[in-house]
Amino acid sequence: MARNEEKAQSMLNRYLAFKNEEKKKPKERRPYLASECRDLAEADKWRQQIIREIGRKVMEIQNPGLGEHRLRDLNDEINKLIREKGHWEHRIVELGGPNYARSGAKMTDLEGNIIDVPNPSGRGPGYRYFGAAKQLPGVRELFEKPAEIKKKRNRYEIYKRIDASYYGFRDDEDGILEKVEGPAEKEIREIALREWQRAEDIKNEARKTVKSGEVASASGVLFEEEEDIVEEERREKEKKEKETQTEFVVHVPLPDEKEIERMVLEKKKKELLSKYASEGLLEEQDEAKEMLNVHR
Incomplete structure (x- = not known):
């Protein structure tokens, strides 16, 4: 009896489940083309459905243990859904709805930079990579920035940065x-104040010693005292200069003015004789001077 009761309950359960399925509306499928939709609410509903599918697949692609082939398939499916979402957003605008594309979030790379790179495999511009797909071989190189080549500055760029500071006109501005x-x-x-105060003291002392009517003589005495001070300072300065100077001693006798004149005259005579007299005549003249013992 127990076995028959279990069979009856099982058949009843299947019957009730079948009746519930009949009561339900047939499952709606998303239109293949967004242009087939004529209702704004329906278009917004299908857009939300696509966003949920994208979220599930993006969570799934974060797992690097799925393997290279599965990651590439998931990345392709996500990009396909993103393109489809763009079609539905465009259709929503056509039906008079809000423009979701204007306020949509941008896709970023590993460093947070917005990306929109063409795919070298020929899948078209705007192909993006998500999650662990960014670490696949041949994909990571797309996000690496090339090394910057330092450009050599030309003469114009060098002189463009030269200003008054370069020539030292602002050296006193740094403190x-x-x-x-x-x-x-x-x-x-x-020092200058002390010198002035000393001169003033001398003037005051001179004024005190001068009687009325002798102002001129007092000023003369003051002037003489100032001259004595200046003369004393000059002598001390000359004394210091003489001490610092080294004495130069000449070890070769120097000719005086008369000797220099005689040597110049002899030179001119020889030049005239060599110009107007022959060599034989000069030799005879030298022999005659030696015989007469003349050395001029």
């Missing part, structure tokens, strides 16, 4: 010279 020259300028000012 370094101000730090170095500040203490030196302060010291020079103090």
